[in-house]
Amino acid sequence: MNSFGSIAWSSVGKKVITGLTGLALFGFVVVHLIGNLTLFIGPGAFNAYAHFLETAVHGGLIYAFEAVLIPIFLFHIISAFTVAWTDRRAARKTGYKTMKSAGGKSRKTLSSITMIYTGALILVFVIAHIFLFKFSDHEVDADGVKNLYKTVVTAFQQVGFTAFTVLAMIMLGFHLRHGFWSAFQSIGWANDKYLPILEKLALVFAILLGIGFVLIPVYLYLNGDPSAVAGPGGH
Numbered sequence: 001m002n003s004f005g006s007i008a009w010s011s012v013g014k015k016v017i018t019g020l021t022g023l024a025l026f027g028f029v030v031v032h033l034i035g036n037l038t039l040f041i042g043p044g045a046f047n048a049y050a051h052f053l054e055t056a057v058h059g060g061l062i063y064a065f066e067a068v069l070i071p072i073f074l075f076h077i078i079s080a081f082t083v084a085w086t087d088r089r090a091a092r093k094t095g096y097k098t099m100k101s102a103g104g105k106s107r108k109t110l111s112s113i114t115m116i117y118t119g120a121l122i123l124v125f126v127i128a129h130i131f132l133f134k135f136s137d138h139e140v141d142a143d144g145v146k147n148l149y150k151t152v153v154t155a156f157q158q159v160g161f162t163a164f165t166v167l168a169m170i171m172l173g174f175h176l177r178h179g180f181w182s183a184f185q186s187i188g189w190a191n192d193k194y195l196p197i198l199e200k201l202a203l204v205f206a207i208l209l210g211i212g213f214v215l216i217p218v219y220l221y222l223n224g225d226p227s228a229v230a231g232p233g234g235h
Helices: 004-008 011-040 043-094 115-134 148-155 159-186 195-223
Strands: none
Touching: 011 043, 011 159, 011 195, 043 115, 043 148, 115 148, 115 159, 159 195
């Protein structure tokens, strides 16, 4: 009998892992955007939101969340890259063909053929994002509340970082455009009846999330004030 590991790391198993972890990360992206929208309300709202995440359950919530999210992210990257590498080797053996939709469940688009590249750019952005907003120095008020609003706004006053973020978020939209519906296909939850619906949902989600994430750096670059401060206690 094959071990669970060998089954999971088979060609089909890796696609299932990529699909499941992709859906989990999609959920994270949605929640992350909702939280980041507090930046439009002001420094008090955003700092209070960030402070809650860091201190909930005596700080244990954020660590528990990271303990779950990091393995999901790593499994998604490893499985997706190995699936892409395997598919590319298979394509070399059969020869390259002109890109077009194969019909049925195979829908080749710009989003689908650039998944590996948009994924790589998103990975670079995530690393830069974590380094800047988690490990850099932040102002802290008398109540121990970090002024993350100032950190974010100051970062987006730099045209280079803002442009990179906008590009990465556009690529995120492309990634989600294909990744959302193909995740359901990978785990066997898509057929010819529901696939067109999933594709339309993927397009809607990709546009909404892409626009939402792009608006934040653009708005803060044009209107952000690093000197803005929250009220007492970060509220």
